[in-house]
Structures are given as C-alpha cells and as structure tokens.
Amino acid sequence: MVSRAVKRAFKYRFHPSDAQAAELTRTFGCVRLVYNMALQARTEAWTLRQERVTYNATSALLTGWKKTDGLAFLNEVSSVPLQQALRHLQAAFTNFFAKRAKYPTFKSRKKSRRSAEYTTSAFRWRDGKLTLAKMDQPLDIVWSRPLPDSATPSTVTVTQDAAGRWFVSLLCDDVIEQTPASGQVGIDAGLDSLLTLSTGEKITNPRHERRDRERLARAQRDLARKEKGSANRAKARLKVARVHARIADRRRDHLHKLTTRLVRETQTIVIEDLTVRNMVKNHSLARAISDAAWRQFRTLLEYKTDWYGRNLVVVDRWFPSSRLCSTCGAHAERIPLNVRSWTCRCGTVHDRDVNAARNILAAGLAVTACGDGVRPQRGNLRSGRPSVKQEHPRATTGIPVL
Incomplete structure (x- = not known):
C-alpha cells in the first residue's frame, strides 16, 4: 500500500x-x-x-x-x-x-x-x-x-x-x-439538497443557520439595545458570537465528514465551478447560498483529493448542466429555478438535480479523456459551449429532430 x-x-x-x-x-x-x-x-x-x-x-x-x-x-x-x-x-x-x-x-x-x-x-x-x-x-x-x-x-x-x-x-x-478506490461521481450543488450525486443520491441540506435563526435574532436584538462602550454590550456581543460559532462549527463538521466519505469511496470526483461571490449578490438567495458553504466544500475537497491521490475535475461554470438531456444530449429552453423536473422531447423525464449531476460527470470524463478546457473562460473568450462532443450544424442538416 x-x-x-x-x-x-x-x-x-x-x-x-x-x-x-x-x-x-x-x-x-x-x-x-x-x-x-x-x-x-x-x-x-x-x-x-x-x-x-x-x-x-x-x-x-x-x-x-x-x-x-x-x-x-x-x-x-x-x-x-x-x-x-x-x-x-x-x-x-x-x-x-x-x-x-x-x-x-x-x-x-x-x-x-x-x-x-x-x-x-x-x-x-x-x-x-x-x-x-x-x-x-x-x-x-x-x-x-x-x-x-x-x-x-x-x-x-x-x-x-x-x-x-x-x-x-x-x-x-x-x-x-493511499487506499485504493474505484468509480467516478458527478456532484451538483444545490439548496433544496446540499449535494446531488450522479448515482441519484441526494444529501439533505442541514440548513444550520436557519435552525438557529431565532436564537441569533434574539441575541442581536439584545445587542442592539445595549449602550455602546458598556460592559453589558460586550457581554451581549459575546452571546451573538457564540451563536455564530455554533453555526460555523456544525457546518464545518458536516462538510468534513461529507468530503472525507466522498474521497475515500471514489477515485474521480467531478464538480462544477461556481462563482459564489457573484451568486450571493442575489439578495433573495444570498443567505441560503452562504449557509450552504459551497466554497468551503470545494476547498476541503481539493486538499483531501490531493492527500488521498484522487482525481478532482472542475467543469466550466458556463456548462448548461441543468438544460442538457443526459439521455439524448438535446438542449431544453431556459428552466426556472422553481421547476425541479422536466420532460425532454425524447420522452425522458428528468429530475433537475440528478440530470445536472450526470451531465457534470459526463463533462468531467470528457475532460480527462480528450483534455477539454477545465478552467472557466473569462470575458469575451467565453464560448459557452459544453465540454462534450458536438456536431457541426451542417453535419446534421436534413436529420429530423426527435
């Protein structure tokens, strides 16, 4: 060994x-x-x-x-x-x-x-x-x-x-x-389910911040009523900090256990490159995205895959994993976030998150097979093309659409 x-x-x-x-x-x-x-x-x-x-x-x-x-x-x-x-x-x-x-x-x-x-x-x-x-x-x-x-x-x-x-x-x-492992898995990060694996498994989002939201709000209200510079305000500030520390400790512990399990069981792990900094600008979802801690999950996964000799593949952030049919490869129209399942024109009914995880895995395997681009393309160099084989439009002329 x-x-x-x-x-x-x-x-x-x-x-x-x-x-x-x-x-x-x-x-x-x-x-x-x-x-x-x-x-x-x-x-x-x-x-x-x-x-x-x-x-x-x-x-x-x-x-x-x-x-x-x-x-x-x-x-x-x-x-x-x-x-x-x-x-x-x-x-x-x-x-x-x-x-x-x-x-x-x-x-x-x-x-x-x-x-x-x-x-x-x-x-x-x-x-x-x-x-x-x-x-x-x-x-x-x-x-x-x-x-x-x-x-x-x-x-x-x-x-x-x-x-x-x-x-x-x-x-x-x-x-x-360096324990041996086999298989590969694609991972789609989300809010309803923290992670969805290409195997169909969904990992529940524990929502640590939401569980302590009332306690945190009460501590913050107590802090707001204290006079600045007073000893009572210092005590109230510590109470707020302890609630935040409790939330952060539970979140970190959960992510450590989750990433360790994934790394020990799987040889190749494929994830999506997410720009969390830009995503939290959506004020409707910022609190939930921050609580999910996708960036921390990726950080833990990066150094643990390096420790255990695993392969970590990061696909382009512009890869349309949710709108691409994992069965026939057809592109669907724009799918709103509240739509959790959709039917392709080939007749396949897709769970949005499972379908995305399978497409992410396929794109990651394409990266390892043919050296396709892994890093996100920036600015005007962004092509928006998925990391899968595509036919030239003229090559498909005359072929009926299913």
Whole structure:
C-alpha cells in the first residue's frame, strides 16, 4: 500500500491561565501593530519614492522600532511572532504582484483575526506538553484527538475567535495511506439538497443557520439595545458570537465528514465551478447560498483529493448542466429555478438535480479523456459551449429532430 507524507495541521482548544491570556493578548496587539507599521512603510516608500521595500528591510525597521522609547514594549513579547507577521506581509505582497489577491489592508483591532505564529525556536514540545516563549507553564490543551505517532510540531499558531475561545494549531508531518478506490461521481450543488450525486443520491441540506435563526435574532436584538462602550454590550456581543460559532462549527463538521466519505469511496470526483461571490449578490438567495458553504466544500475537497491521490475535475461554470438531456444530449429552453423536473422531447423525464449531476460527470470524463478546457473562460473568450462532443450544424442538416 502506497503512503504519502504531508504537512497537516491539528487544531485543539485550550484554556489559558490569566497570566497566559494576558501575555497572548499583548502578543496579538504587537503582531497587529508591527504588521500595520510595516505595511504603511512599504506603501509610503512606493507612493513617495517608487521604492520597493523587501522583507529584510522591514526586519531592519523592526529592530529600529524596538530601540525607540515609544515602541520599547515590543521587547516584552516574543520576537518570533513579530517576525512571522512580516513574513505574512511579504506573502501578501507576493500574491498581490502575482495578481492572486488584492492589495494588503491594515489589520483592525475589532474585526481582524487575532493570531500569533510561533516557530520551533519560540516554543518547547516535551512529553506531549506545549510551552510557548515568555511563559512558565505549558498550555492546558484539550486533546480531542491524538497527534500522529512520534510527531513533533514545526509551527504553532495560537488564535482567539470572536466568541472568546482559544485555539492552538500544531503543524506536523503526517503519513496518509493511499487506499485504493474505484468509480467516478458527478456532484451538483444545490439548496433544496446540499449535494446531488450522479448515482441519484441526494444529501439533505442541514440548513444550520436557519435552525438557529431565532436564537441569533434574539441575541442581536439584545445587542442592539445595549449602550455602546458598556460592559453589558460586550457581554451581549459575546452571546451573538457564540451563536455564530455554533453555526460555523456544525457546518464545518458536516462538510468534513461529507468530503472525507466522498474521497475515500471514489477515485474521480467531478464538480462544477461556481462563482459564489457573484451568486450571493442575489439578495433573495444570498443567505441560503452562504449557509450552504459551497466554497468551503470545494476547498476541503481539493486538499483531501490531493492527500488521498484522487482525481478532482472542475467543469466550466458556463456548462448548461441543468438544460442538457443526459439521455439524448438535446438542449431544453431556459428552466426556472422553481421547476425541479422536466420532460425532454425524447420522452425522458428528468429530475433537475440528478440530470445536472450526470451531465457534470459526463463533462468531467470528457475532460480527462480528450483534455477539454477545465478552467472557466473569462470575458469575451467565453464560448459557452459544453465540454462534450458536438456536431457541426451542417453535419446534421436534413436529420429530423426527435
């Protein structure tokens, strides 16, 4: 049996002491400050002098900032998370120049993710206990699952979410067994059913946000009545954040179990390239689309298929999977969303979602067979032609239409 070595992050919740929480809170603030100051320095250098500032230059700036009276408090926290913040900024600029992301923005005290990253020189891992730099006692981690045998973390990331929960993520080397699998499946994402498989199976949409909608609305009304800046408003904000965290946890858990099952059972998985960013502009469906988390489903599926040696094929977003008859290949007229079944002129009665999943599978197999285009075509280059074999119009002249 073939195995593959991968880098895998294991995330656990922990409960810090008062001293540890204070130290981590100071570290979060220093990391945010250093990131923002370095971003401002790089922006001003380019705007005023057309000069590009590298990571080494920002590291030298950090050394100078620590020697000033106003920023001497930067020496009170571990230097490694501060250096990692500069590396993250460098990665953000690299993605920007490669046109993979927008220009980096400043971190906000209220909205940005609170995190700090420690490398091997800034923590001690001994006998299954983790002690961070500037701390005397190890973290009280809730070991919900064991680490791989003889695993040693190479990077530790500490975060605190909006609900006030503390998490630590340990990046370790892990071995994934490449278990054999067979068959292929096409997947159509939807709202009535979260996923519809080409086998005819429909996976129910759990609608996690809808289940807690009344609780969330009540917590938000309580928050709106509190005076800004008061202690009661801070408590009400935590209640709202806890409801959101409950929804997100259940959604993530469901998607993890679903993608793991699909990857372990199937060798070739075909999905459709969906532009969720544009789809949520429809205000009638935005809430339901966000709750379905199609983008998160695809992200999980991408790295898990890579881990287990499976084939993931993404067909063009303009492929008319719902309007194409999976039996005879004929195109139907535009089908409204409220029409869940339709009859082709060949006499076949189609379930809209099952038919779409079968067409997506056929298009994906065509991609693997003849190298048809997989990526979405943009702008005027978009042809709108399906990834299946098509006859020239003159080749079908005189043939009666069924």
